[in-house]
Amino acid sequence: MTDDEVVEAMRVVARVGTLPPPATQEAVAAAEEAIGFALPPLLRRLYVEVANGGFGPNEGILGVSGGAAQGNFADIADLYQDGPDPSGRIPAGLVLIYDWGCTIWSLVDFRDPAGVMWVNYEGECWPQGVDLAEWLTSTLAGTLTVERLLESHSCGT
Template identity: 90%
Template sequence: MTDDEVVEAVRIVARAGTLPPPAAPEAVAVAEETIGYPLPPLLRRLYVEVANGGFCPNEGILGVSGGAAQGNFADIAELYQDGPDPSGRIPAGLVLIYDWGCTIWSLVDFRDPAGAMWCNYEGECWPQGVNLAEWLTGTLAGSLTVETLLESQPTS
């Protein structure tokens, strides 16, 4: 799917639910400054054109300041403000975006304009083998689940 098609697919799903309004460009800029990397273009578009988080999957991804929270987590910059991970297991530029529960997180690689997706589970971090567009469309279709994330975990 193209970015335009992904934006439209998320917009259609967003119309069916209650989502926060789009993010102000200033809130996106503050998140980028805190994280130290620009948002992948697709994620930026979704935040400023569709909704400030809350979409795909289940209760939705975290937004930037003023957007959708998830559990005790207010926004992506809040999670990143002290650095990517004090333990050093999560490389700089990987941003927590969705908590699947049970210490399983999906992360977006802000160093990559396509937004390569990563998984973190019990302190281990690995690439999922999909980009943000594929992750979003997979979660919308129900083909990308917590089970499929864990199946992508490399074996030692």
């Protein structure tokens, strides 16, 4: 799917569900400042044109300030309040966006405009082999599962 198609597909999801309203440009800018990297263009569009998080797998991804929260985390910048992962296991620019539970997280690489997706499991971090558009498309298709995330590591991708 193109970025435009992903945005439109998420708009359909937003109309059906109870997603938060879109984020303000100020909230996005504040998240970028806290994280130290610009959001990938597709993620920025989704936040300001569709909803401030809440879309994606299950209960949806974290938003920026004022958007969808997940567990103990208010938004994507909340995880960066003390800077990048102090253990050094998660490189700066990889942003935790969705908690699958059981110490499994999906992350977006803010260093790459395509928003390459990564997995963090029990402190180990590896690329998933898809970008944000493909990740969200898999979510819509129902093919994105925890098992597939963990397979991406064992298959060496």
